[in-house]
Amino acid sequence: MSPLLQVSAVTKRFGGLTAVNAVTFDVAEGEILSVIGPNGAGKSTLFKLISSFLRTTSGQVLFKGERISDLAPHKVAQKGIVRTFQETTIFKNMTVRDNIIVSHHLRSNASLAGYFLGTAAAKSDEAEFGRSADEILGFLGLDEIGGELASNLPQGHLRALGIAIGLATNPSVLLLDEPFAGMNHDETMRTVDLVRGVRQRGITVLLVEHDMPAVMKISDRIVVLNFGEKIAEGTPQQIQNNEKVIEAYLGSEDDAIGI
Amino acid sequence: MEQIIANGLYLGSQYALIALGLTLIFALMNVLNFAHGQMYVLGGFVTYTVYAQLGLPFIVGLLASATTLAVVGALIEKFLFRPVIRKSHREESTMLLAAGIAFFLDAVILLVFGEKQRGVPKIVNGVLNWDFRIIMPYDRILICVLTIFFIAAFIGYMQYSKTGRAMRALAQDKVAAQLMGVNVARYSMIGFALGAMLAGLVGGLLVSITGVNLGMGGPTSIKAFMMVMIGGAGVISGAIAGGLILGMLESVGLSVLSQYGDITYLLIFVSLIIFLAIRPQGLMGKPWG
Amino acid sequence: MSRSKQIIGVAAFLFGVFVLVPLMIKLTGRWDFYYTLTSVALLSIASAGVWLTFYIGRINIGQGAYALVGGYVSAILVVKYGVSFWLTIPLAGLICGCLSILIGLPILRLKGVYFAMVTLVLTEVAKLTALALPITNGAKGISSIPLPGAISIFGLTIIPDFSQLASTKLAFYYLAVTLMVLSYAGLYRLVHSRIGHLCRSLQQNEELASSIGVNISYLRVIAYSVSSFLGGIAGAVFAAISQSIYPSSFQVADSINFMLNCFLGGLGYVFGPMLGTLVLYFGWDLLFTTGKFQLLIYSSLLIALMLALPNGILSLRLFNRKKAEP
Numbered sequence: 001m002s003p004l005l006q007v008s009a010v011t012k013r014f015g016g017l018t019a020v021n022a023v024t025f026d027v028a029e030g031e032i033l034s035v036i037g038p039n040g041a042g043k044s045t046l047f048k049l050i051s052s053f054l055r056t057t058s059g060q061v062l063f064k065g066e067r068i069s070d071l072a073p074h075k076v077a078q079k080g081i082v083r084t085f086q087e088t089t090i091f092k093n094m095t096v097r098d099n100i101i102v103s104h105h106l107r108s109n110a111s112l113a114g115y116f117l118g119t120a121a122a123k124s125d126e127a128e129f130g131r132s133a134d135e136i137l138g139f140l141g142l143d144e145i146g147g148e149l150a151s152n153l154p155q156g157h158l159r160a161l162g163i164a165i166g167l168a169t170n171p172s173v174l175l176l177d178e179p180f181a182g183m184n185h186d187e188t189m190r191t192v193d194l195v196r197g198v199r200q201r202g203i204t205v206l207l208v209e210h211d212m213p214a215v216m217k218i219s220d221r222i223v224v225l226n227f228g229e230k231i232a233e234g235t236p237q238q239i240q241n242n243e244k245v246i247e248a249y250l251g252s253e254d255d256a257i258g259i
Numbered sequence: 260m261e262q263i264i265a266n267g268l269y270l271g272s273q274y275a276l277i278a279l280g281l282t283l284i285f286a287l288m289n290v291l292n293f294a295h296g297q298m299y300v301l302g303g304f305v306t307y308t309v310y311a312q313l314g315l316p317f318i319v320g321l322l323a324s325a326t327t328l329a330v331v332g333a334l335i336e337k338f339l340f341r342p343v344i345r346k347s348h349r350e351e352s353t354m355l356l357a358a359g360i361a362f363f364l365d366a367v368i369l370l371v372f373g374e375k376q377r378g379v380p381k382i383v384n385g386v387l388n389w390d391f392r393i394i395m396p397y398d399r400i401l402i403c404v405l406t407i408f409f410i411a412a413f414i415g416y417m418q419y420s421k422t423g424r425a426m427r428a429l430a431q432d433k434v435a436a437q438l439m440g441v442n443v444a445r446y447s448m449i450g451f452a453l454g455a456m457l458a459g460l461v462g463g464l465l466v467s468i469t470g471v472n473l474g475m476g477g478p479t480s481i482k483a484f485m486m487v488m489i490g491g492a493g494v495i496s497g498a499i500a501g502g503l504i505l506g507m508l509e510s511v512g513l514s515v516l517s518q519y520g521d522i523t524y525l526l527i528f529v530s531l532i533i534f535l536a537i538r539p540q541g542l543m544g545k546p547w548g
Numbered sequence: 549m550s551r552s553k554q555i556i557g558v559a560a561f562l563f564g565v566f567v568l569v570p571l572m573i574k575l576t577g578r579w580d581f582y583y584t585l586t587s588v589a590l591l592s593i594a595s596a597g598v599w600l601t602f603y604i605g606r607i608n609i610g611q612g613a614y615a616l617v618g619g620y621v622s623a624i625l626v627v628k629y630g631v632s633f634w635l636t637i638p639l640a641g642l643i644c645g646c647l648s649i650l651i652g653l654p655i656l657r658l659k660g661v662y663f664a665m666v667t668l669v670l671t672e673v674a675k676l677t678a679l680a681l682p683i684t685n686g687a688k689g690i691s692s693i694p695l696p697g698a699i700s701i702f703g704l705t706i707i708p709d710f711s712q713l714a715s716t717k718l719a720f721y722y723l724a725v726t727l728m729v730l731s732y733a734g735l736y737r738l739v740h741s742r743i744g745h746l747c748r749s750l751q752q753n754e755e756l757a758s759s760i761g762v763n764i765s766y767l768r769v770i771a772y773s774v775s776s777f778l779g780g781i782a783g784a785v786f787a788a789i790s791q792s793i794y795p796s797s798f799q800v801a802d803s804i805n806f807m808l809n810c811f812l813g814g815l816g817y818v819f820g821p822m823l824g825t826l827v828l829y830f831g832w833d834l835l836f837t838t839g840k841f842q843l844l845i846y847s848s849l850l851i852a853l854m855l856a857l858p859n860g861i862l863s864l865r866l867f868n869r870k871k872a873e874p
Contacts (some may be wrong), residue, residue, distance in 0.1 A: 051759070077761035085759070091752045102749045106761040108742075112770065115742040126742065169760050291661050293804070314837035339851060347858035351607055354664070355811040355853045358804050370844060477800060481672060484665045493662060525676035528669050535666055536654030 004029040004204055005050075005081070005173055008070070010045060010059035012045050019045040021228040022059065025118055027173065032195065032205040034215045037225035038248055043208045044177070044226065050206070051083035051175055052076040053101065063173070078106060080172035084162040086181065090150045097133055097146040104129040104167035136164050139201075140194065156187050167201070174198060176207035180214045192218050216240065224248070261392045263510050269399055271506025272406040273461055278498035279413055279481065279488035280457030286493030290340060296480030297364035298455050302328050302462025303430045303471030304372045310466075311379040317467065322378035324463035325456045332455025335360060361476065368473055378470035402464050409460060410499065417495060426450050427485040430493060485531055491544020500517040500542055565725050569764045570683050570718065588829045589724035589799025593731045595809040595821035597778035600735065602815050603744070604771045605751035606656065610667030612774040612803035613674035614644040618783030619793040623690040624683060626788075633696040634707070637727075637784050645773040652772040656765065671803040671853040678795035689794030696723075696788055720789050727785065728822070731778055738774070787856055812853070814860025823861055826852065 003026035012020040020042040027033050035042050048054040050061050052073050061069040068076050078084060091099045107129070110122035137143045140160045145153065159179060166174050179195065180188045192214055192219060199205055209215050215222060216236045224232040226248040232239055239245055277299060284292045292298075306320035307328050343356050383397045417423035425446050428436040437443055462471065486505050490497025505527070514522030535541070569571055573581050594611050601608035618640035625631040625639060654667050678684045695710035710716050738744055749757045750771075758764050787793040809828055813820025831849065835842045853861075 053755070053759075066706040073755075073828055074761050074763045082761075083759050085756060089753060089756050091754055091756065094748065098745070102742075103743045103760040105746065110742075112743055112767075116738055118737075118741065122742065165756070165760060226785055257703075285661070289661075291664065296707065304689060343854055343858045349859070351602075351815075352811065352854070352858045354607065355808055356851065358808055359847050359850035361842060363851060366841075366847050370840065385727055430776065434662065481800065484668060488662060488665050499668035521676050522680050525673060525680055528673045531669060532651075532655060532666055532673070535658060536660065539662055541660050 002025060004064065005206070006062040007046075008048065008060055008062060010046070010049055010061060012042075012049055012054060013057045018034065019228050020049060023223075023225065023228075023230045024059075025223045025226045025233055027204060027206055030199065030202070030206055031220040032199055032207070033221050034219040035206070035208045035222065035223045035225060036210070036212070036215055039218065040166055040227075041225040042111050042228040043225055045228075047083070047175060047177055050142040051081065057125060058217070075162070077169060078172075080127045080170075080228055081175065082169045082171035082173070083175040084166045084177055084179070086162075086177055087147075087160070090158060090161055092149075094144060095146065096148050096153065096164075097137065097159075099150050099161060100133040100136055100164050101129045103165040104132060104159075104170075105132055106169045107132075133168065135168050139167070139197065140164050147251075155182065159183075159191065163198065167198065167203075173204045173206060176209075177189060178209055179207055180211040182207060183211075186213050223229045261389075263514050265393045265395055266514075267507035267510035268503070269395070269403045269506070270509055271503035272403055272410065273465060273502075274482065274486055274506050275499045275502025276406050276410055276413075276457055276461045277483045278490070278502045279495065280454035281483045282487045282490070282495065282498040283426070283430075283450055284458075285487065287426060288336075288340065288344070288353075288447050290344075290353045291357060291484070292484055293354065293480060294335075294361040294364055294456070295362050295454075295458050295483050296476035296478065297368065298328055298331070298458035299462040299479050300471060300473065300476045301331070301364060301368055303466040303475075304368060304377070304426030304462075305459065306463035306466045307372075307377045307471060311377070317379075317382045321460065321463040324459040328459025328462075329452040329456040331459075333448050335455070336451035336519040340451070341444065341447070343376055359508040361480070365473065365476060368476075374473045376470055377466070378468055378473040382467045390394075398467060402468060406463060407462070409457075413457065414495065417465075422446070422449060485528075488535060488541055489531065491541030494541070494543045497541055497543035524545065534540065555841065562729065566722070570721070579715075579717060582721045584726040584830065584833050586717075586721045588791075588826050589721075589728040590638065590786055591806070591829060592809065592822045592825035593728055594779045594782040595734050595806045595813075595825050596731050597775035598781075598806045599810045599813075599821040600738075600747075600771055600775045600778075600788075602810055603739065603751060603822035604747045604768055605659075605754070606768075606772075607660070607664035607862040608667050608772075608775065609664050609800075609807050610670035611779045611806040612776070612798035612800065613667075614648065615786065615802070616671075616674045616678060616777030616793075616795070616798040617645050617647060618780030619787035620678060620684055620690070620783075621780070621795055622784035623693050623787045623793045626693055627690055628683075632699075633694075633788055634699055637781050640784035640789055641777040641780040644783075645777040648773045648776030649769055652769045652776075653765070656768045656772060668800060668803065671798070671800050675795045675799065687795060689792060689797070690787075691792040693787060693791045695791070720785075724785060724789075727781060731781075731817065732822060739818050750769045771841070777867075787842070792864070808850075812850075817860070820860055827861065 005027040007023060007025050009022045009024050010020060011018065011022050023046060032258065035043055035046060045054065049056050049069065052069060052071050056069045060067050063079055063081055068079055068081065096103065108123050108125055112120055114122045134146075136148050140163065142157065142160055142164065145157060153161065163176070163179070163228070176195065179191055183191060188211060195205055195207070195218055219236055220237045221233065221235055222240070223230060224245050231244045231248060232242045277295070281292055281295045284290055302324040305324040308315050309315050310320035326540070339356060339360065340353060343352055347353070381398055383401055385397045387393065387395050387397060387400060417427060425436070425441045426449070428439065429441055429443060429446050433443065465471070470527045482505065487498055488500030488501070489504055490499070490501030508522065508527050512526060516523050516526070569585065573579060594615050596612045597614070603720045606761045611850055621640040621643050622633065622636035626633050631639070651670070655663065658666055679686055684690070695716060696707070698705055698709040699707040713719050739747070746757075746762060746767055749762060750767060754764050781797065786797070805828065809824035810826060811824065812820045813822065813824030832842070832846055835846050838845055
C-alpha cells in the first residue's frame with residue numbers, strides 16, 4: 001500500500017541559506033509521526049512546506065500520490081491536510097464554540113448564496129455544524145467554556161482549541177505545530193492522551209515538536225532533522241539509540257537539557 | 260533633459276521632507292496622520308505672517324513655523340492621540356481622530372488666515388540660466404539647498420543623537436524598546452512634534468515660491484501618503500526615495516504630457532496602485548504578513 | 549434578544565421613516581429636511597459598503613470612487629443611451645461590483661494602512677479619469693439629467709413619472725429610504741448568516757482562515773464587490789437627485805466621511821454606519837447656522853466624541869440593547 005503522505009526531496013532556500021535540504025520521508029495512514037530536531041534544524045520550515053504556507057524551492061509533497069506542494073493553503077486544507085498553529089492563532093473575538101463552528105467550512109454543502117438566502121442545505125449545514133461543534137467540545141473536554149470569548153482562555157485551553165479547530169475541518173492528516181511547547185508535565189500528559197484520541201478518530205497525525213519525552217511516548221515513528229537535513233528515521237527505540245541523534249542533541253545545549 | 264532632472268530634484272527634495280515627517284509619525288505610533296497636509300499649510304501661513312506681515316527676516320519666519328508646529332504636534336499627541344490610542348479597541352480609531360484634527364486645523368486656518376491665496380515677497384531675486392539647459396530662479400535653488408540641508412540634518416539627528424536612536428529603537432520594536440528602558444510616551448510625543456515640525460518647515464519654505472492657501476492641505480496629504488507607500492511605510496530611506504521618485508515622475512510627466520492636463524497624476528496614481536499590488540511593502544519596507 | 553422584540557423594533561423603524569418623518573415635516577413645514585434626510589439615506593448606503601470592508605478587516609477610504617462611477621454610469625446610460633433610470637440603479641451597482649473585482653483582486657492582498665492608502669488614491673484616480681475621458685465630458689460633467697420616468701406593469705402605474713409630481717422631494721425621499729432599508733436588510737442578513745461568520749474569521753486571522761480551507765482571496769473580493777455595489781447604487785441615485793454629476797461630485801473628503809460614518813457608528817454593529825451618517829450629516833447641517841464657525845465646531849465635536857467614545861456611538865450600552873451583534 002502506498003503511503004498517505006510522501007515528502008520527497010523537499011528543499012527550501014532563503015537567499016543563500018538552506019533551511020531544509022532534500023528531506024524525504026513517508027507518513028503511513030493512521031500513524032503518529034513526529035519530526036524533531038534541535039533549534040534551527042528546519043522543523044518549522046518543513047511544517048510550513050507541507051501545509052503549503054511556504055513554497056518549496058525544489059522537491060514535492062504528495063498526498064495519496066497527488067502533488068500538493070505549492071497549492072494555495074486553502075486548497076491543501078480542502079484535500080484534507082490541515083495544520084494547527086501555536087496557541088496565539090485563534091479567532092480571538094469569537095466564542096470558543098463559534099471558533100469551532102466557523103472552522104467547519106470544508107464540510108459546507110451550501111454555497112455562499114445559499115447561506116445568504118437561508119436555503120434548506122444551509123439550514124441543515126448550520127444545524128449539523130452546531131452538533132458537530134458540541135461533539136468536538138465534548139471530546140476535548142471544553143464543554144464548560146463553549147460560550148467564553150476565545151481571547152479570555154488560559155494557555156492550556158487555547159492549545160486544545162487549536163486542535164478543535166483542526167478537527168472541525170474533518171482532516172485526513174492533522175499537522176500539529178509544537179503541541180506540547182511550554183506545558184508542564186501534567187498538561188503534557190493530558191495532551192498526549194488527546195493526540196492519541198485524535199488518531200483514534202481515524203486521523204493521521206504529523207507533529208513537529210521539541211519535547212523529547214512526550215515525543216518518545218506518543219510517536220509510532222520519528223524523523224530527526226539537523227541543519228535542515230534528515231539524520232535519522234525510525235521508531236522511538238531506534239532513535240533513542242541512534243548515535244547521530246545523540247550527537248546532534250549534545251551539540252545543542254537547549255535541547256540536551258530536555259526543554 | 261537637465262531641466263527635467265533639476266525640476267524633479269527640486270520637487271522631490273520638498274516631497275521627501277514632507278514624507279519624512281509622515282513616516283516618522285507612522286513608524287513610532289502606527290498613526291496615519293491625515294492632518295499632515297494641514298500642518299504643512301499652517302506652517303506656510305505662520306511664515307507668511309512673520310515674513311510678509313511683520314516684515315521680519317525669512318529665517319525667523321521659518322523658525323516660527325517650525326516651533327509653532329512642533330508645539331502643536333506635541334499637544335496633539337499628548338492630549339488627543341495618546342488617550343484615544345489607550346482607550347480604543349481598534350488601532351484604526353486613530354484615523355477618525357486624525358481626520359477630525361485635519362478638519363479642525365482647516366477650520367482654524369480658515370478663521371485665522373482666511374481662504375485667500377497668500378504669497379510673500381521673493382527672498383532672492385534673479386534666475387540661473389545655464390546655457391538654456393537649466394533655467395531656474397535663484398530662490399528655488401536656495402529653497403532646494405535648504406531642503407536638502409534639513410533632510411541631512413534630520414538623518415544625522417536620527418542616526419547620532421540619543422533621542423534619535425531611542426526613536427529608531429521604538430520604531431523597530433516597541434516592546435523591546437520598552438524593555439530597554441525607552442520611555443514610549445515621551446518619545447512618541449517628541450516624534451510627533453518632530454514630524455509636525457518638518458511639515459511646518461516645508462510649508463514655510465514653500466510659501467516663498469508657491470504661496471499658500473487653505474485648499475493645499477488635502478492634496479499634500481495624499482501626495483505624502485503616496486511617497487510613503489512607494490518607499491515603504493515607516494522607513495526613513497523609503498520616504499526619501501519615495502519623495503524623489505514622485506518628484507521626478509511629476510517633473511517628467513508634466514513636461515512630456517503637459518498638453519493632456521491632469522493625466523500625469525492619473526498615470527502616477529495608477530502605476531502606484533499596480534506597483535503596490537506587486538510589491539506591497541514598497542521599495543525599502545520590510546515584508547509583512 | 550427575542551424575536552418579537554426584534555420585529556417590533558424593525559416595525560417601529562419602518563413606521564418612523566415612512567410615516568412619521570413625512571408627517572412631522574408636513575406639520576413643521578421644514579421641507580428642506582427632505583433633502584437632508586434623503587442624502588443621509590443615500591450616504592448611509594455607501595457607508596454600509598465601507599462598513600462591510602471593515603468587517604473583513606480592511607480600511608476602505610475609496611468608496612467615493614465607486615459612488616462617482618455609479619453616478620456616471622447612471623447619468624451616461626440615461627442621457628446618452630436613453631435607458632430607464634430605474635434600470636440604471638442595478639446596472640450602476642453591478643458595473644461597480646465588477647470593476648471592484650478587477651481592482652480588488654490585486655489590492656486586497658494589501659493590509660492595514662497600505663490598503664487604506666491605496667483606496668484613498670483610488671478616489672483620486674476616479675476623479676482624474678472622469679476629467680480625462682471624453683464620455684464623461686471632462687470638468688463640465690453631465691448636467692440636466694432628466695428626472696426618473698414612470699414604471700408601469702400591465703398598464704398599472706407603480707411609480708409615477710417624477711417630472712409630473714408636485715414635489716420630487718418626497719418621491720426621492722421614499723426612493724432613498726426604500727433603498728436604504730433594502731440595503732441594510734441585505735447587509736444584516738449577510739452579516740448574521742454564515743457568510744458574516746466567515747468574514748469575521750477573515751477579519752480576525754487570515755492565515756488561520758486559510759488553514760481551515762477558506763478561500764480568503766475569493767471571500768475578500770466578494771465582500772469588496774458587494775461593498776462597491778452599494779457605493780454604485782448610492783452614486784446613481786445621487787446623480788438623479790441633483791440631476792448632474794461632476795468629477796468633483798465625490799471627492800477624497802467624501803470617501804473619508806464614509807469611513808468616519810462607520811467609525812462613529814461603531815464597527816461592530818450593522819446599523820452603526822446608518823447612525824454615524826445621520827449624526828455626522830445632521831450635525832453638519834444643524835451647524836450651518838453658526839456660519840464661519842461651522843467647521844470649527846463640527847471638528848471639535850468630532851474630536852471630543854472620539855475622546856469620549858473611541859469605539860463608536862453604538863458602543864454605549866443604551867444603544868446596544870437592541871441591535872447588538874450575536
